[in-house]
Amino acid sequence: MQAVIIAGGEGTRLRPLTSTTPKPMLPIANKPMIGHVVELLASHGITDIIVTVAYLGNAIRNYLGDGSEFGVSVRYLQEETPLGTAGAVAHARHLLRGTFLVLSGDVLTDVNLSDAVQFHQHRNATATMVLTSVDAPTEFGIVAVDAQGRVEQLIEKPTWGEVFTDTVNTGIYVLEPEVLDTIPSDRAVDFSSEVFPRLLADDEALYGFVSEGYWADVGTFGGFFQTGRDILDGRTHTQLEGFSFQGGVMIGKDCDVHPTATIEGPALIGDYVYIGPGAEIHPYTIIGDNARIETGSVLSGAVLFDHVFVGEASRIRAAILGRGAEIRSRSVVNDGVIIADGVFVGREAVLAPDIKIYPAKKIEPLSTVTNSIVWEAGSPRTVFGPLGISGLANIDITPELACRIAMAYGSMLPPHSVVMGARDTSRSARAIKRAMLVGFNSVGMGVEDLEVSTLPVLRHLVAHSDSRAGVRVALDPDDPQGLLIHLVDEHGCDLTSGARRKVERALEREDFRRVSGSEVGDLRAYPRSFESWKAELNARLPMQRIRRLGAKVVIDFSFGSGNLSLPQLLGSLGMDVLAVNSYPSTIRSITHDAHSQLQTLSRLVVASSAQLGLLVDPGAERITVIDDEGVPLNDAELAALLTKLVIQSDGIKEVIAPVNMPNTLENLANDANIRFTWAGLDLNDISTRVRASDEPALGVGGHGLFLFSNLTSVPDSAVSLGYLLSGLEHVRQPLSRLRRAVKVPKVHVDEIAVSYAQMGYTMRELRARAEAEPHAELIAIDGIRVSDGDRFWLIAPDQLEPLLKVWVSDDDEAGALATLAKLHEEVRSIRDAAPHLA
DSSP: OOEEEOOOOOOOTTTTTGGGSSSSSSSTTTEEHHHHHHHHHTTTTOOEEEEEOOOTHHHHHHHHSSSSTTTTTEEEEEOOOOHHHHHHTTGGGOOOSSSSOOOETTTEEOOOOOHHHHHHHTTTOOOOEEEOOOSSSGEEEEEEEOOOEEEEEEEOOOGGGGGOOEEEEEEEEEEEEEGGGOOOOOOOOOOOIIIIHHHHTOOEEEEEEEEOOOEEEEHHHHHHHHHHHHHHOOSOOOOOOOOOEETTTEOOOOOEOOOTOOSSEEEEEOOOOOOTTOOOTTTTEOOOOOOOOOOTTTEOOOOOOOOOOEEEEEEEEEEEEOOEEEEOOTHHHHHHHHEOTTEEEETTTTEOTTTOOTOEEOOOOOOOOOSSSSSOOOOSSSOOSSSSSSBBBBTBBBBHHEEEEEEETTTTSOOOOEEEEEOSSSSHHHHHHHHHHHHHHTTOOOEEEEEEOHHHHHHHHTTSSSSSEEEEEEEEEEEEEEEEEEEEESSSOOOOOOHHHHHHHHHHHTTOOOOOOOGGOOOOOOHHHHHHHHHHHHSSSSHHHHHOOOOEEEEEOOOOOGGGTTHHHTTTTOOOEESOOSSHHHHHHHOHHHHHHHHHHHHHHHHTEEEEEEOOTSSOOOOOOEEESOHHHHHHHHHHHHHHHHHHHHHOOEEEEEESOTHHHHHHHHHHOOEEEEESSSSSHHHHHHHOOOSOOEEEEEEEEEEETTTTTTTOHHHHHHHHHHHHHHHOOOOOHHHHSOOOOOOEEEEEEOOOHHHHHHHHHHHHHHHTTTOOOOOOSSSSSEEETTTTEEEOOOOSSEEEEEOOOOOOHHHHHHHHHHHHHHHHHHTTTGGGGG
16 A cells, blocks of 8 residues: 655744754654654555655655665655645655555654554545544544544534534545545645545545544644653653663663763653763653753753753753754753754853744853844854864864864965964864864865974974964863864964954855865874974073072973973973873863862972972963962962063063053063053964064963063963073072062952943943043053052953953952942943843
C-alpha cells in the first residue's frame, strides 16, 4: 500500500519556530514530527511514500532523503502554489495505484493504521476518515457516524452551540483513487471543507473509523508542550531512543553528565549532551542532541532543540529554545517564552513570560525583555574586545568563524605577503589556529607557523621580520572555557580601532579576496623562534645592573607557554630562580584557582627569603608581583612602583598611563620633572603613544602590562621583570619598603547597566554635569574622567556589553564609597529620564 504525507503547510501558529523550519521538521521528543509519521507507516508495512512539500521543503528532503534510512522509499512532489490538503494529494494522482493512505506530516499519533485499512476494505468504502475523541472539538471538524461507521454529519470547526459529539477528524484518511478524479486542479481544495461534504451529499461510501490510539495536532505551543509531556508519561507508543534510567529518565549516547548534576524524571536527554556540575534538570525537560548545560543551571519543563547552549547559573522554565540558541550565564527565561533558531541571549538577561524572539536576534546582556522581538536585531556593536576577539571555544569561536576572520584580515594585506601564526598548548587553540592559517592561505597569504609560542615572542618576530601581520590563539585568561584571538600588525602591536572596524566590515560583508589555485599561500614552519627574541632582550635590557643585583626570585609560570621563553633569558640575568608550575598544561591552567595560586606563591617567597615573587600569566605578558614580605601588589601599586623605579634608574622621560589609573602616576612624573600623558583604556592606544614618543617612554597598560619604547612598545613579562630588577639594584632597597613609601589609593571598580539606546544620552548628560563642577579637571579620552587633587572618578562605556564601567579613587575610603554611590544614583536618574522612554 502507498501513503501520501502532506507536508507543505507554513505552520503560522507556531511562529517564530517555523520562521526558518517547516512545521513537520519541528522536533517532538528530539525527532522531527515527520520522522515519527514515517516510522509509524514503516511499522505497518507501508513503505511506498509520497511527500508533498512547499514551504521550506528542502529541509524535509534533506532529512528523509530517499527513505532508505527509515526502511521505506520516499518520493517528493513540490507545490508551486498552495493547493490545499486535497489539491496536494490530487497533484500526486499519477503516482498512486489502488487504495492509499493520507496523513499530515505535522501530527503525533500511534493510530493503528492496519486496523483503519482493514475497516475501510471490509466496508468497501470510497473514503474512510480516521476519527478520535478530544476534549475541545471546536478546533477541529466534528463527525457523527452510525453504528456501522458510516458518516452521517460533518461540521468543520463548530461553535460550542453546534457541538453534538467529541469525535473529530484526525486528518488521516484511507482513500480510493477515484476520489481524486473529482478534485479540481486549478485551485486550492481541502478534504474536510469540500471533498468529504460533497461525498456525503452524493451518498458515497464515506466512513469514519474511530481510533482509540493517541493523536495530537501540534498546532499550538500549548499542544507542543503537552505532546512532549504525553510522550514522557508513556501515553503514546512512541519509541524513545537512549538508555532508560530510574524515574523515567532517558539519556542518549555519549552524554557527559557530571556526578553532581541532578536529573528528575520524566525527562529526555539527547545524544552527546553535556550537563555540568550542579546543574538541575527537572521533570518534563527535553534536551536535544549536542546541547551543553553549564554549571549550576536549572531547567524546568523546558524544551531545547539541538545544539543549544545554556551558560552557567541560568534558569529556563517551561520555554522552547530553538536550534543553536545561546543563553549566556545567569540569564532567566520564563514560562512560555519561545526562542527561535540562532537567537543569542546575553548574560544576566531576563525574558518575561510568553514573549517570542524571532530567529537570529541578539538580546543585549543585562537587559529585561518584556515584549516580543520580531524585527529588532540588537546585535553586538563589535567583534573585538579589549584584548582581542574572545568567546567560548567551539561555541563563539568556531573554526568557521576563525577562518572567515583570517580571510577578512588577510584580504586587507598585500597579496603574497607573510603572516606569522602562534598558539598556546591547548587543543582548542590548536584547532582554531589551524583554521585561521587556512583562511590566510586561501586569500593568497604565506604563513610562517611558530607552533607553541608566547605573544611577546610573536610580537617581536613580526616587528623584526618582513611579516605584515601575526595571529596568536590562546585560552582566555578571564574565562577558562574561552579562547582569545590576538591579531597584530606589522609592528607587532594590536590593531588600531580603524583597522578593527575594517576587519569587522569585511567579515560582515564577506568581502574576501579570491585568488586562483596557483596563488594559494604556502605554509612553513619557523624554527628557532625564541633565539632572535632572546638576543634582542640581551642587547636592550640593562643586563650588567641586573646581574649585579643577583636577585633571588620565585616565579610561577601558571602552566603557560612562558616557560618555553623566559628560562632562556633568566640564565643570562644571574638570578637564583625557584620555578613553580613551570610546565605547560592546558588542564591545570584551566582548573587552577588563582587566589590559591597567589597564596602559595606568597608563602614560597617568605619561606625562601626571596627578594620578590613573580606570577606570570600563561601568555607571558602580564605580571603580578609579591614583595619580600609576601604581600601581593595590586594593579595600581605595581604601576606606581615600577614607574618610580624606571624614572630613577633608566632615564625614562615620559610616562603614559590609561585614564583609569590613580593620580599617583602623574604626581611621580611631575615630581621628576618629566612628561606625563593620559591615554585611553585600549592597550593599542597606549602602545601607539609609546611608539610615537620622541623621548624614552614607559607605557603603563594596567593589569600588570608595561610597555617600553626601546623594546617594540609592546608588553612582555620578561622585559617588565628586567626593568623591575634594574630599578631595585639602583635604589638598593627591599620591595616592601618601597611599597610602604609609595601611597597609592585603592581604585574601586563597578558597573551600571545602561542600554545602547540610552548610552549616548547618559554620557552627554554626565559630561555636562561634570563640566559644571568647580575645581575639577575633566579629561574625555575614553569616557569621562574627573579629578580633584588626589581624587578621581571615571565613567566609560564598556566595549562589549550595554553597561557603564565606573572607577573611583580617593585617599579616604569612605569618601570613595560615597562617590561611587552618588555616581550610581546619578547615572540611574539620567538613564531613566532618557527622552525615548518618556
